[in-house]
Amino acid sequence: MTVAAKAWKLYPGRPGQRGPSELVLDDIELPRPRGQEVLVEPLFGCWAGNIGHALERKPIDVCRQRREPWVVLGNVGVVRVLELGEAIDDLVPGQLMMLFCASVVDEFGYPILALGYDAPGTMGCMATRMIIRRHELIPVPADTRHPLPRWAAFSGASITAWSNWELAYGTLRLQLDVDELARPWVFGWGGGTTMVELDLARRFGCRTVQLSASAARRALIEAAGITALDRGAFPDLHFDAPRFAAELDYRRAYLASELAFERAVAGITEGAGVNVFIDFIGAPVHRATLKVLARQGVVTSAGWKLGMDLSFLRASECIARHQFVHTHYARYRQGLAAIAYAEAEGWLPPVDDEVWSFDTVPELVRHAAAGGGGFFHVFAINPT
Known part of the structure; x- marks a missing residue:
């Protein structure tokens, strides 16, 4: 039947x-x-x-x-x-x-x-x-104190974020101990998964910033205790290698936005740079991400929204000891750990x-x- x-x-x-x-x-x-x-x-x-x-x-x-x-x-x-x-x-x-x-x-x-x-x-x-x-x-969790719609959202974004942050933060700490860098700067490109991962980083004692062009979403970011940076302040920060090589006006506009972005990050971090950059966007922002990444910094991703192919100069990245972390969802035991933490600490997405x-x-x-x-x-x- x-x-x-x-x-x-x-x-x-x-x-x-x-x-x-x-x-x-x-x-x-x-x-x-x-x-x-x-x-x-x-x-x-x-x-x-x-x-x-x-x-x-x-x-x-x-x-x-x-x-x-x-x-x-x-x-x-x-x-x-x-x-x-x-x-x-x-x-x-x-x-x-x-x-x-x-x-x-x-x-x-x-x-x-x-x-x-x-x-x-x-x-x-x-x-x-x-x-x-x-x-x-x-x-x-049995007798959970949190609404089911928030658990529904949690099952994707938050479990992904937990696994990604575990590896990214662990990688940073292999290079710099807490006594050397007590409060890392963590920035993020992207949407909901980026926001919940930055919220997790904040709970780990990090200083966190997320970029968004949407005023409504910046309000959500700020409500989560994360500093919101207006993506609209860098309107031409979308790197396209063929256009950069062939179109003078495009190149000038891009470089102006990239410089403004570098200055904004330097102002926020007081010149220290970003220790962990969560990038779920990809190719259009990859160049700018590397420009503001601190030495011993980590670029971490669990997604590829706007471009899967990336390039960089290996010698420069080796000298800077930059690390690149890539994850895809999570292991089951990571899911259990994330759920236990969320139930206790209230770390669930705002739906x-x-x-x-x-x-x-x-x-x-x-x-x-x-x-x-x-x-x-x-x-x-x-x-x-």
């Missing part, structure tokens, strides 16, 4: 198609769970960058990559356990869980492919019911006041693509 559900489906892109694809709401039939499978009822999901990547087919068409006729997206959220496969003995029906999107992992538990994105045979939480495997679920309903998901897609609201857009599938 199967389980009936509804799901927002993404179909393969058409040749020559331009612009984001549309999601299609349709009926689906799910099998009863077997072995390590779990039937769950999604409660809240949260917009994630990989949803936008999938809709825009950048860098891949996930349907064609997976060789599947359609895909259900959404790997950040909270679900309720409904039914268990016979091989599971540590969960009970009714238990609240977060999605843990490390679907395909290596021998040490580090993620390779993500649930509800590029992992074949998986589905995300943009459905009224979903089948998921035990290792793709991680518990919400938008508006919670989108399941039938307005296409409107949420357009809202997120336009950069509306804050950093974390939550949608309710089966709200409690």
Whole structure:
């Protein structure tokens, strides 16, 4: 006997198609769970960058990559356990869980492919019911004092940030002890994941700054105890190597913004430079990031929003002892550690006041693509 559900489906892109694809709401039939499978009822999901990547087919068409006729997206959220496969003995029906999107992992538990994105045979939480495997679920703390929509957002951005910060901060401390550098300067390019990682850095005693061109988002950044720097003060800070070489006006405008940025950072840090720069943007800001990085500094990333190819002069980076950290989500035990810390310390993302309903998901897609609201857009599938 199967389980009936509804799901927002993404179909393969058409040749020559331009612009984001549309999601299609349709009926689906799910099998009863077997072995390590779990039937769950999604409660809240949260917009994630990989949803936008999938809709825009950048860098891949996930349907064609997976060789599947359609895909259900959404790997950040909270679900309720409904039914268990016979091989599971540590969960009970009714238990609240977060999605843990490390679907395909290596021998040490580090993620390779993500649930509800590029992992074949998986589905995300943009459905009224979903089948998921035990290792793709991680518990919400029993009797949690924090709202479920915030845990939904936490399951993606905050677990990613925890793993990335653990390695970046550890790398810095291998070079400079606390008695040598008591309060490092940590800056960040990017959105919600950058903000929660900077909030974590702040809690570790660091001085933190995030750049944003949005006044509304700068207010959120400041509310988290992080200094907000207006990205609009450097309007041409978007490096494009071919244009830089060929267009004099572009080169002059870029250099003016880069110099203004260097002066702003020098003023904030009193000439010390940035000890850890969290960069989830990539190529357009990479050159400027290196310009303001202190000696023994760390550039760290868990994303590649605007460019995957980077270049630098190895000799200069060796002499400066600059370190480059790259992570992708987290190991399961890192997720457990992040959850325990968040429950105790209140380190959870600030979600938008508006919670989108399941039938307005296409409107949420357009809202997120336009950069509306804050950093974390939550949608309710089966709200409690």
